[in-house]
Amino acid sequence: MADQSIADAAGIMATAAEGDRSRRARLVIVLLCVGLAIAVLLSLTSGASDASAIGVMHDWLFGALPGDAALSARDHVIIHDIRLPRVILGVLVGASLAVSGAVMQGLFRNPLADPGLIGVSAGSSLGAVAVIVLGSTMLAPLTSALGTLALPLAAFCGGLATTLLLYQVATRQGRTSVATMLLAGIALAALAMALTGILIFMADDRQLRDLTFWQLGSLGGATWQKIGSVGPIIVLALAAMPFLARGLNALALGEATAGHLGIPVQRLKYTAIVGVSAAVGASVAVSGGIGFVGIVVPHLLRLLIGPDNRYLLPASALLGAALLLLADAVARTIVAPAELPIGIVTAVAGAPFFLWILLRKRGVIDL
């Protein structure tokens, strides 16, 4: 073992100590970076206008190419004002959903947990549907003051408010009971859904179409303005997550043991819950209900690199972003020139996977 430092210096090519999956995890993260870069290029160049990848890259790096390969003015607009915001939004939303899923699973100590458990999805949905249905009547002052930002703002606030309420309910004498959160979350989500139901009942045909479409999820409405409003929230929430990684690892041994190891468990829970609520609330606000990313991505990665959150969280961000871009590419092209809601694509791919996880759980390894 004296040559450990030499082995370390040799980097990821060195053979890892037995049971140490950190080298493999780092390698996977590097590969995922490459994968995400490819997914971004693919997204930018696929669609109704067939600007070539080389053209796009060259245009950015060195200015327009001469002759045929050059981007037309129309392509330039398509790429800059339509596809680029859409790709950035896809990256932000995909990363935020996947990382939030991984954090929730660590917190609830269950590989099937997702941000829906803390009420954020139901609360955001209520906020958004309220703006869609009541935007021209009761909430008219709000919509006229905020314009197109009214909906994302209402969705974000709805999600955050529901989560904070849930947190209050489940906290007694400075300790939050995760089990109580789970049960109270079911009750609060049901309540939010009932209120949403009342709003849907009141909606007219056009509003019904709008809100159905919103609930199915889409990256279609991406604008630079939306990115400016939710981007900082998502980036900030995601930037806080790596600080939770070691605490979440310790939590795998139970809350008491995590505390014995020196983890401030209550602060960890609070940060995780608020961070996830902000990240998911902001994502749902701009892209609607996109399911299964938060369960499928961390689970796949755990099979590949193990459950160590120091690697799982960044890897989830990368894979979540890449997969959402691919799902969006499918949504845009499969019924072109029309567009499928992306939530349908992720559900069609994710639901069978979810079932597979459940079935596998009955096998030898009890997750």
Place this chain on the structure above:
Amino acid sequence: MIEARDVSVAIGGKRIVANVDFEARPGEIAAIVGPNGSGKTTFLRALSGDLGYSGEVTINGRNLSAMKPVEAATVRAVLPQATTLSFPFTVREIVRLGLVGGRSGALPGEDQRLPERALARVDLDGFAGRFYQELSGGEQQRVQLARVLCQVWAPVLDGKPRYLFLDEPVSSLDIKHQLIIMDIARDFARRGGGVVAILHDLNLTAMYADRIFVMHRGRLAATGSPQQVLSDELIEKVFDCRLKVGVLPAGNMPFVLPQSAA
């Protein structure tokens, strides 16, 4: 030194530990014994800072209730009676979790190798790459002990003693590994640390403990050296079982005592 004065613990309005005075000195193994449900684990959880209590607990002169989790984690490590794991970690990854507090006390640069060394001490050489959930109960218990050892690798840190809290550390171990684990505890104490261990085996307790605290229905029934405490009367009173101390079985009935270990 750990001192507990008049400690009582109530859970859900029910008093489970009442007026316990307790002491654990560096250099010694303090054993807590008593029947099932007598409050041993509850008392240890109060010492670990998991449960609210009345009375006073100090560790190395500092009030426990004023200590942050990370401060407590540098002076003591806790082996719980049972641990459940929620994700498929490898043995090495579990043992490494003992190092999250960052103050193992090993020489600089040695932390990286501590998991292997701790595993070797609990006789689990070569298990680092296995999945924790695929191990036997006794092997899992020893992995947890290796994790606990990593946390307080040096029994003395910054000139102050550190402590091992062990809740039934040998309950699912075979006789060889019971002796190995108790020797680790004794070695930890000899090198200046303190050990608090809940034990059920009275023979092991007599052999290893410097002081015994007997708990009975949430209260302290007796305290002292093994010679002072382990009497026929006490065992009958506390364990409700008529047994004679130091009586050999009749005839050719075999018996195996840990004391006979070579």
